[in-house]
Amino acid sequence: MKKLIIVFAVLLSCNSSFAQLFSKEKVANLQTMDKKVLSWGYFLGFNSYDFKFEYEENLDDILVDATTGFQVGLTGDLRINNHLNLRFEPGVYFSTRTLRYNESYFDGQNFNPSDLLREVKSTYIHLPLLLKFSTNRINNFRPFIVGGVSTALNLASNEDNPSDNSGGQFRMTSNNYFYEIGFGVDLYLLYFKFTPSIRGVFAINDEVVRDIDPNSPWTGNITSMKTRGIFINFTFR
Template sequence: MKKHLVLFAFILLSQVASAQLFSKEKIRNLENEDKRLLSYGFFLGYNSYDFNFDYNFDQADILVGKTGGFSVGLVGNIRILEYMDLRFEPGLYITTRNLMYNESYFNGLTYTDTDLEREVKSTYVHFPLLMKFSTKRINNFKPFVVAGLSTAINLSSNENNPDDNSSGQFRTKKNMFFYEIGFGVDLYLHYFKFTPSIRGVFALNDEIIQDKDPNSPWTNNVNSMKTRGVFLNFTFQ
Protein backbone atom coordinates (compact mmCIF):
# COMPACT_ATOMS: atom_id res chain seq x y z
CA MET A 1 0.00 0.00 0.00
CA LYS A 2 2.80 2.42 0.89
CA LYS A 3 4.56 1.80 -2.43
CA HIS A 4 1.34 2.52 -4.33
CA LEU A 5 0.78 5.64 -2.25
CA VAL A 6 4.27 6.98 -2.95
CA LEU A 7 3.96 6.13 -6.65
CA PHE A 8 0.61 7.92 -6.89
CA ALA A 9 1.98 11.02 -5.18
CA PHE A 10 5.09 11.04 -7.39
CA ILE A 11 3.01 10.76 -10.59
CA LEU A 12 0.66 13.50 -9.38
CA LEU A 13 3.49 15.89 -8.56
CA SER A 14 5.32 15.05 -11.80
CA GLN A 15 2.26 15.80 -13.90
CA VAL A 16 1.71 19.09 -12.13
CA ALA A 17 5.37 20.05 -12.49
CA SER A 18 5.41 19.20 -16.19
CA ALA A 19 2.28 21.24 -16.83
CA GLN A 20 3.75 24.29 -15.09
CA LEU A 21 7.33 24.09 -16.32
CA PHE A 22 6.50 23.73 -19.97
CA SER A 23 3.42 25.91 -20.10
CA LYS A 24 3.62 29.25 -21.88
CA GLU A 25 1.08 30.64 -19.45
CA LYS A 26 2.66 33.59 -17.62
CA ILE A 27 -0.28 34.93 -15.60
CA ARG A 28 0.64 34.60 -11.92
CA ASN A 29 -2.17 33.90 -9.47
CA LEU A 30 -2.00 35.20 -5.90
CA GLU A 31 1.05 37.31 -6.69
CA ASN A 32 1.56 38.50 -3.10
CA GLU A 33 0.55 35.30 -1.32
CA ASP A 34 4.06 34.42 -0.13
CA LYS A 35 4.83 37.93 1.15
CA ARG A 36 2.47 37.60 4.10
CA LEU A 37 4.09 37.04 7.48
CA LEU A 38 1.26 34.80 8.70
CA SER A 39 -1.05 32.55 6.71
CA TYR A 40 -3.57 29.88 7.64
CA GLY A 41 -5.38 26.97 6.11
CA PHE A 42 -6.58 23.40 6.59
CA PHE A 43 -5.78 19.97 5.20
CA LEU A 44 -7.48 16.69 4.41
CA GLY A 45 -5.50 13.54 3.90
CA TYR A 46 -4.87 9.83 3.81
CA ASN A 47 -2.52 8.01 6.17
CA SER A 48 -0.94 4.55 6.24
CA TYR A 49 0.69 3.51 9.53
CA ASP A 50 3.00 0.59 10.23
CA PHE A 51 5.08 -0.74 13.14
CA ASN A 52 8.82 -1.37 13.13
CA PHE A 53 9.79 -4.13 15.57
CA ASP A 54 13.12 -4.74 17.27
CA TYR A 55 13.26 -8.28 18.70
CA ASN A 56 15.03 -9.84 21.67
CA PHE A 57 15.38 -13.28 20.08
CA ASP A 58 15.66 -14.77 16.61
CA GLN A 59 12.04 -15.67 15.94
CA ALA A 60 9.46 -15.24 13.18
CA ASP A 61 8.51 -11.63 12.53
CA ILE A 62 5.24 -10.23 13.82
CA LEU A 63 3.34 -9.25 10.70
CA VAL A 64 1.44 -5.97 10.51
CA GLY A 65 -1.80 -5.75 8.56
CA LYS A 66 -2.28 -2.09 7.62
CA THR A 67 -5.48 -0.25 6.76
CA GLY A 68 -5.71 3.21 5.26
CA GLY A 69 -6.78 5.98 7.59
CA PHE A 70 -8.27 9.47 7.41
CA SER A 71 -6.57 12.72 8.44
CA VAL A 72 -7.84 16.26 8.96
CA GLY A 73 -6.25 19.32 10.52
CA LEU A 74 -5.25 22.98 10.48
CA VAL A 75 -2.20 24.79 9.13
CA GLY A 76 -0.41 27.85 10.50
CA ASN A 77 2.51 29.26 8.50
CA ILE A 78 5.10 31.88 9.50
CA ARG A 79 7.35 33.33 6.79
CA ILE A 80 10.93 33.46 8.08
CA LEU A 81 12.92 34.08 4.91
CA GLU A 82 12.04 34.24 1.22
CA TYR A 83 12.34 30.49 0.77
CA MET A 84 11.95 29.32 4.37
CA ASP A 85 8.79 28.95 6.45
CA LEU A 86 7.93 27.59 9.89
CA ARG A 87 4.74 25.53 9.89
CA PHE A 88 2.50 24.18 12.63
CA GLU A 89 0.04 21.55 11.40
CA PRO A 90 -2.06 20.08 14.25
CA GLY A 91 -4.31 17.30 13.04
CA LEU A 92 -6.36 14.22 13.83
CA TYR A 93 -5.08 10.94 12.37
CA ILE A 94 -7.21 7.79 12.62
CA THR A 95 -5.88 4.33 11.77
CA THR A 96 -6.05 0.62 12.63
CA ARG A 97 -3.26 -1.97 12.50
CA ASN A 98 -3.60 -5.73 12.96
CA LEU A 99 -0.74 -7.71 14.46
CA MET A 100 -0.42 -11.31 13.31
CA TYR A 101 1.72 -13.70 15.39
CA ASN A 102 3.40 -16.86 14.17
CA GLU A 103 2.39 -20.08 15.95
CA SER A 104 5.99 -20.46 17.15
CA TYR A 105 5.31 -17.73 19.73
CA PHE A 106 2.98 -20.16 21.54
CA ASN A 107 5.11 -23.31 21.61
CA GLY A 108 4.10 -25.37 24.63
CA LEU A 109 1.06 -23.19 25.28
CA THR A 110 -2.61 -23.69 24.64
CA TYR A 111 -3.91 -21.04 22.25
CA THR A 112 -6.76 -20.25 19.87
CA ASP A 113 -6.83 -18.48 16.49
CA THR A 114 -7.89 -15.33 18.32
CA ASP A 115 -4.63 -15.35 20.28
CA LEU A 116 -2.65 -15.12 17.02
CA GLU A 117 -4.08 -11.70 16.18
CA ARG A 118 -4.30 -8.39 17.97
CA GLU A 119 -6.09 -5.27 16.70
CA VAL A 120 -4.38 -1.97 17.51
CA LYS A 121 -6.61 1.05 17.01
CA SER A 122 -4.98 4.48 17.12
CA THR A 123 -6.46 7.97 17.11
CA TYR A 124 -3.55 10.38 17.15
CA VAL A 125 -3.86 14.08 17.88
CA HIS A 126 -0.71 15.09 16.05
CA PHE A 127 1.33 18.27 16.67
CA PRO A 128 4.14 18.71 14.11
CA LEU A 129 6.47 21.71 13.98
CA LEU A 130 8.06 21.75 10.54
CA MET A 131 10.58 23.75 8.53
CA LYS A 132 9.59 24.23 4.90
CA PHE A 133 12.33 24.91 2.33
CA SER A 134 11.02 26.07 -1.04
CA THR A 135 12.55 26.67 -4.46
CA LYS A 136 11.98 29.78 -6.53
CA ARG A 137 8.41 30.05 -7.80
CA ILE A 138 7.94 29.11 -11.48
CA ASN A 139 4.70 30.50 -12.91
CA ASN A 140 2.09 29.12 -10.47
CA PHE A 141 4.21 26.24 -9.25
CA LYS A 142 6.69 25.99 -6.35
CA PRO A 143 8.13 22.69 -5.05
CA PHE A 144 9.44 22.30 -1.52
CA VAL A 145 10.84 19.87 1.04
CA VAL A 146 9.79 19.80 4.67
CA ALA A 147 11.29 18.35 7.83
CA GLY A 148 10.74 18.63 11.56
CA LEU A 149 9.71 17.08 14.85
CA SER A 150 6.31 16.24 16.25
CA THR A 151 4.49 14.85 19.24
CA ALA A 152 1.18 13.03 19.36
CA ILE A 153 -1.40 11.96 21.90
CA ASN A 154 -3.07 8.63 21.20
CA LEU A 155 -6.68 9.01 22.30
CA SER A 156 -7.22 5.28 21.74
CA SER A 157 -4.39 4.33 24.09
CA ASN A 158 -5.22 1.86 26.85
CA GLU A 159 -2.00 2.57 28.74
CA ASN A 160 -3.74 2.63 32.10
CA ASN A 161 -5.82 -0.49 31.52
CA PRO A 162 -4.98 -3.04 34.26
CA ASP A 163 -5.76 -5.89 31.81
CA ASP A 164 -3.15 -7.04 29.30
CA ASN A 165 -2.91 -9.58 26.49
CA SER A 166 -3.87 -12.43 28.81
CA SER A 167 -7.30 -10.74 28.78
CA GLY A 168 -7.14 -9.81 25.09
CA GLN A 169 -5.89 -6.25 25.66
CA PHE A 170 -2.87 -5.16 23.62
CA ARG A 171 -1.66 -1.98 25.31
CA THR A 172 0.13 0.99 23.75
CA LYS A 173 1.52 4.23 25.16
CA LYS A 174 -0.40 7.48 25.06
CA ASN A 175 2.39 9.98 24.30
CA MET A 176 4.53 9.64 21.17
CA PHE A 177 7.39 11.59 19.58
CA PHE A 178 8.37 11.58 15.90
CA TYR A 179 10.65 13.05 13.29
CA GLU A 180 9.22 13.80 9.86
CA ILE A 181 10.46 14.45 6.34
CA GLY A 182 8.63 14.96 3.06
CA PHE A 183 8.10 16.94 -0.11
CA GLY A 184 5.31 18.64 -2.00
CA VAL A 185 4.33 21.43 -4.35
CA ASP A 186 2.44 24.71 -3.89
CA LEU A 187 -0.06 25.36 -6.68
CA TYR A 188 -1.30 28.93 -6.93
CA LEU A 189 -4.88 28.83 -8.13
CA HIS A 190 -7.12 31.78 -8.82
CA TYR A 191 -8.67 32.04 -5.35
CA PHE A 192 -6.46 29.93 -3.07
CA LYS A 193 -3.22 27.97 -2.82
CA PHE A 194 -3.55 24.20 -3.13
CA THR A 195 -0.72 22.00 -1.82
CA PRO A 196 -0.46 18.23 -2.29
CA SER A 197 2.36 16.73 -0.22
CA ILE A 198 3.67 13.40 0.97
CA ARG A 199 5.48 12.92 4.28
CA GLY A 200 7.12 10.08 6.16
CA VAL A 201 6.86 9.94 9.97
CA PHE A 202 9.10 7.87 12.24
CA ALA A 203 8.65 7.35 15.98
CA LEU A 204 11.49 8.14 18.35
CA ASN A 205 10.11 6.23 21.34
CA ASP A 206 8.81 2.72 21.96
CA GLU A 207 5.02 2.40 21.88
CA ILE A 208 4.40 -1.07 23.33
CA ILE A 209 3.52 -1.70 26.99
CA GLN A 210 4.88 -5.02 28.19
CA ASP A 211 2.53 -7.59 29.69
CA LYS A 212 2.74 -8.38 33.39
CA ASP A 213 4.01 -11.87 32.65
CA PRO A 214 7.68 -11.55 31.54
CA ASN A 215 7.21 -14.71 29.46
CA SER A 216 4.12 -13.42 27.67
CA PRO A 217 4.07 -14.75 24.08
CA TRP A 218 2.78 -11.38 22.85
CA THR A 219 5.45 -9.11 24.31
CA ASN A 220 8.46 -11.02 25.68
CA ASN A 221 10.25 -11.08 22.30
CA VAL A 222 9.59 -7.40 21.55
CA ASN A 223 12.43 -5.11 22.56
CA SER A 224 10.73 -2.10 20.94
CA MET A 225 7.76 -1.36 18.72
CA LYS A 226 7.94 1.98 16.94
CA THR A 227 5.31 3.57 14.75
CA ARG A 228 6.16 4.68 11.23
CA GLY A 229 3.83 5.93 8.54
CA VAL A 230 3.16 7.83 5.35
CA PHE A 231 0.89 10.87 5.08
CA LEU A 232 -0.65 12.09 1.83
CA ASN A 233 -2.12 15.51 2.60
CA PHE A 234 -4.03 18.07 0.52
CA THR A 235 -3.73 21.55 1.97
CA PHE A 236 -5.90 24.59 1.19
CA GLN A 237 -4.67 28.09 2.11
Protein backbone atom coordinates in the same frame (compact mmCIF):
# COMPACT_ATOMS: atom_id res chain seq x y z
CA MET B 1 2.17 2.66 1.30
CA LYS B 2 2.37 1.97 -2.46
CA LYS B 3 -1.38 2.53 -2.76
CA LEU B 4 -1.07 5.98 -1.18
CA ILE B 5 1.67 7.00 -3.61
CA ILE B 6 -0.46 5.82 -6.53
CA VAL B 7 -3.43 7.86 -5.28
CA PHE B 8 -1.18 10.91 -4.94
CA ALA B 9 0.06 10.55 -8.53
CA VAL B 10 -3.36 9.91 -10.03
CA LEU B 11 -4.95 12.93 -8.38
CA LEU B 12 -2.33 15.17 -9.92
CA SER B 13 -2.28 13.62 -13.37
CA CYS B 14 -6.06 13.44 -13.80
CA ASN B 15 -6.67 17.13 -13.34
CA SER B 16 -5.84 18.86 -16.61
CA SER B 17 -5.79 22.26 -14.95
CA PHE B 18 -2.53 21.35 -13.21
CA ALA B 19 -0.80 20.89 -16.54
CA GLN B 20 -1.44 24.53 -17.38
CA LEU B 21 0.61 25.56 -14.37
CA PHE B 22 3.77 24.42 -16.14
CA SER B 23 3.24 26.32 -19.41
CA LYS B 24 5.89 28.82 -20.44
CA GLU B 25 3.50 31.75 -20.59
CA LYS B 26 1.23 31.91 -17.60
CA VAL B 27 -0.37 34.74 -15.67
CA ALA B 28 0.93 34.56 -12.11
CA ASN B 29 -1.82 33.87 -9.59
CA LEU B 30 -1.82 35.03 -5.97
CA GLN B 31 1.32 37.11 -6.37
CA THR B 32 1.29 38.52 -2.82
CA MET B 33 0.32 35.35 -0.93
CA ASP B 34 3.89 34.30 -0.07
CA LYS B 35 4.64 37.75 1.33
CA LYS B 36 2.24 37.29 4.26
CA VAL B 37 4.04 36.88 7.57
CA LEU B 38 1.39 34.56 8.98
CA SER B 39 -1.22 32.55 7.09
CA TRP B 40 -3.66 29.77 7.90
CA GLY B 41 -5.26 26.90 6.06
CA TYR B 42 -6.52 23.37 6.47
CA PHE B 43 -5.59 19.94 5.17
CA LEU B 44 -7.16 16.59 4.38
CA GLY B 45 -5.22 13.44 3.68
CA PHE B 46 -4.49 9.74 3.88
CA ASN B 47 -2.04 7.77 5.99
CA SER B 48 -0.52 4.32 6.26
CA TYR B 49 1.07 3.39 9.60
CA ASP B 50 3.39 0.45 10.20
CA PHE B 51 5.56 -0.79 13.08
CA LYS B 52 9.28 -1.45 13.21
CA PHE B 53 10.11 -4.23 15.72
CA GLU B 54 13.32 -5.22 17.44
CA TYR B 55 13.36 -8.57 19.22
CA GLU B 56 14.97 -10.25 22.20
CA GLU B 57 15.21 -13.66 20.47
CA ASN B 58 15.37 -14.68 16.83
CA LEU B 59 11.77 -15.84 16.40
CA ASP B 60 9.57 -15.25 13.37
CA ASP B 61 8.76 -11.61 12.74
CA ILE B 62 5.48 -10.16 13.90
CA LEU B 63 3.70 -9.21 10.69
CA VAL B 64 1.77 -5.95 10.38
CA ASP B 65 -1.28 -5.59 8.16
CA ALA B 66 -1.66 -1.86 7.58
CA THR B 67 -4.80 -0.19 6.26
CA THR B 68 -5.27 3.24 4.74
CA GLY B 69 -6.39 5.76 7.34
CA PHE B 70 -7.25 9.41 7.03
CA GLN B 71 -6.52 12.72 8.72
CA VAL B 72 -7.83 16.25 8.93
CA GLY B 73 -6.35 19.35 10.51
CA LEU B 74 -5.24 22.96 10.38
CA THR B 75 -2.01 24.52 9.20
CA GLY B 76 -0.30 27.67 10.38
CA ASP B 77 2.58 29.10 8.34
CA LEU B 78 5.11 31.67 9.62
CA ARG B 79 7.28 33.28 6.94
CA ILE B 80 10.94 33.59 7.98
CA ASN B 81 12.40 34.65 4.61
CA ASN B 82 11.79 34.07 0.90
CA HIS B 83 12.74 30.42 1.08
CA LEU B 84 12.12 29.33 4.67
CA ASN B 85 8.87 28.95 6.58
CA LEU B 86 8.00 27.55 9.99
CA ARG B 87 4.86 25.41 9.95
CA PHE B 88 2.57 24.06 12.66
CA GLU B 89 0.06 21.45 11.50
CA PRO B 90 -2.17 20.12 14.32
CA GLY B 91 -4.44 17.34 13.15
CA VAL B 92 -6.42 14.22 14.05
CA TYR B 93 -5.18 10.99 12.46
CA PHE B 94 -7.12 7.70 12.39
CA SER B 95 -5.40 4.38 11.74
CA THR B 96 -5.87 0.62 12.18
CA ARG B 97 -3.10 -1.99 12.17
CA THR B 98 -3.40 -5.76 12.67
CA LEU B 99 -0.53 -7.70 14.24
CA ARG B 100 -0.10 -11.32 13.14
CA TYR B 101 1.87 -13.62 15.46
CA ASN B 102 3.44 -16.90 14.42
CA GLU B 103 2.59 -20.06 16.38
CA SER B 104 6.24 -20.21 17.51
CA TYR B 105 5.43 -17.46 20.02
CA PHE B 106 3.13 -19.89 21.83
CA ASP B 107 5.49 -22.86 21.86
CA GLY B 108 4.36 -25.28 24.58
CA GLN B 109 1.27 -23.19 25.43
CA ASN B 110 -2.38 -23.67 24.64
CA PHE B 111 -3.79 -20.93 22.43
CA ASN B 112 -6.79 -20.07 20.29
CA PRO B 113 -6.55 -18.88 16.67
CA SER B 114 -7.72 -15.45 17.86
CA ASP B 115 -4.59 -15.21 20.04
CA LEU B 116 -2.48 -14.94 16.88
CA LEU B 117 -4.13 -11.64 15.93
CA ARG B 118 -4.21 -8.28 17.65
CA GLU B 119 -6.04 -5.32 16.14
CA VAL B 120 -4.42 -2.01 17.04
CA LYS B 121 -6.63 1.01 16.50
CA SER B 122 -5.07 4.44 16.93
CA THR B 123 -6.50 7.92 17.08
CA TYR B 124 -3.64 10.42 17.20
CA ILE B 125 -3.72 14.09 18.06
CA HIS B 126 -0.67 14.87 15.97
CA LEU B 127 1.32 18.07 16.58
CA PRO B 128 4.22 18.61 14.16
CA LEU B 129 6.56 21.60 14.05
CA LEU B 130 8.19 21.72 10.62
CA LEU B 131 10.65 23.77 8.59
CA LYS B 132 9.73 24.21 4.94
CA PHE B 133 12.49 24.97 2.41
CA SER B 134 11.09 26.25 -0.91
CA THR B 135 12.71 26.85 -4.29
CA ASN B 136 12.10 29.97 -6.34
CA ARG B 137 8.59 30.16 -7.74
CA ILE B 138 8.27 28.97 -11.35
CA ASN B 139 5.10 30.34 -12.95
CA ASN B 140 2.34 28.98 -10.70
CA PHE B 141 4.16 26.21 -8.91
CA ARG B 142 6.87 26.02 -6.26
CA PRO B 143 8.50 22.75 -5.06
CA PHE B 144 9.68 22.37 -1.47
CA ILE B 145 11.08 19.95 1.06
CA VAL B 146 9.94 19.84 4.66
CA GLY B 147 11.25 18.30 7.87
CA GLY B 148 10.93 18.57 11.61
CA VAL B 149 9.77 16.91 14.80
CA SER B 150 6.39 16.09 16.24
CA THR B 151 4.56 14.69 19.22
CA ALA B 152 1.32 12.75 19.20
CA LEU B 153 -1.23 11.79 21.82
CA ASN B 154 -2.78 8.38 21.09
CA LEU B 155 -6.33 8.52 22.44
CA ALA B 156 -6.85 4.80 21.78
CA SER B 157 -3.60 3.57 23.35
CA ASN B 158 -5.15 1.51 26.23
CA GLU B 159 -2.06 2.44 28.26
CA ASP B 160 -3.98 2.64 31.54
CA ASN B 161 -6.19 -0.38 30.86
CA PRO B 162 -5.67 -2.92 33.68
CA SER B 163 -6.37 -5.74 31.21
CA ASP B 164 -3.46 -6.79 29.00
CA ASN B 165 -3.12 -9.24 26.11
CA SER B 166 -4.24 -12.15 28.30
CA GLY B 167 -7.61 -10.36 28.23
CA GLY B 168 -7.36 -9.43 24.55
CA GLN B 169 -6.06 -5.85 25.06
CA PHE B 170 -2.90 -4.75 23.25
CA ARG B 171 -1.56 -1.66 25.01
CA MET B 172 0.59 1.19 23.72
CA THR B 173 2.04 4.38 25.17
CA SER B 174 -0.17 7.46 24.99
CA ASN B 175 2.59 10.01 24.36
CA ASN B 176 4.85 9.50 21.36
CA TYR B 177 7.58 11.44 19.58
CA PHE B 178 8.59 11.47 15.92
CA TYR B 179 10.85 13.00 13.32
CA GLU B 180 9.45 13.73 9.87
CA ILE B 181 10.73 14.47 6.38
CA GLY B 182 8.95 14.95 3.08
CA PHE B 183 8.40 17.02 -0.05
CA GLY B 184 5.60 18.66 -1.99
CA VAL B 185 4.65 21.46 -4.34
CA ASP B 186 2.67 24.67 -3.93
CA LEU B 187 0.20 25.15 -6.80
CA TYR B 188 -1.07 28.71 -7.17
CA LEU B 189 -4.62 28.51 -8.49
CA LEU B 190 -6.88 31.41 -9.29
CA TYR B 191 -8.45 31.85 -5.85
CA PHE B 192 -6.39 29.72 -3.46
CA LYS B 193 -3.13 27.83 -3.09
CA PHE B 194 -3.35 24.04 -3.26
CA THR B 195 -0.47 22.02 -1.81
CA PRO B 196 -0.15 18.25 -2.24
CA SER B 197 2.67 16.73 -0.18
CA ILE B 198 4.02 13.40 0.95
CA ARG B 199 5.82 12.91 4.26
CA GLY B 200 7.45 10.05 6.13
CA VAL B 201 7.16 9.84 9.94
CA PHE B 202 9.40 7.80 12.24
CA ALA B 203 8.89 7.25 15.97
CA ILE B 204 11.73 7.93 18.38
CA ASN B 205 10.36 6.17 21.48
CA ASP B 206 9.37 2.56 22.19
CA GLU B 207 5.56 2.42 22.13
CA VAL B 208 4.67 -1.00 23.51
CA VAL B 209 3.26 -1.34 27.04
CA ARG B 210 4.32 -4.79 28.17
CA ASP B 211 2.04 -7.37 29.70
CA ILE B 212 2.13 -8.20 33.40
CA ASP B 213 3.67 -11.59 32.62
CA PRO B 214 7.31 -10.93 31.56
CA ASN B 215 7.16 -14.11 29.45
CA SER B 216 4.00 -13.02 27.62
CA PRO B 217 3.93 -14.43 24.06
CA TRP B 218 2.63 -11.06 22.81
CA THR B 219 5.17 -8.67 24.36
CA GLY B 220 7.88 -10.77 26.04
CA ASN B 221 10.06 -10.98 22.93
CA ILE B 222 9.72 -7.33 21.88
CA THR B 223 12.73 -5.14 22.62
CA SER B 224 11.14 -2.11 20.98
CA MET B 225 8.14 -1.29 18.80
CA LYS B 226 8.22 2.00 16.94
CA THR B 227 5.70 3.50 14.56
CA ARG B 228 6.69 4.47 11.06
CA GLY B 229 4.31 5.74 8.44
CA ILE B 230 3.61 7.82 5.41
CA PHE B 231 1.24 10.79 5.08
CA ILE B 232 -0.25 12.22 1.92
CA ASN B 233 -1.78 15.62 2.63
CA PHE B 234 -3.75 18.07 0.49
CA THR B 235 -3.55 21.57 1.95
CA PHE B 236 -5.80 24.50 1.00
CA ARG B 237 -4.88 28.11 1.81
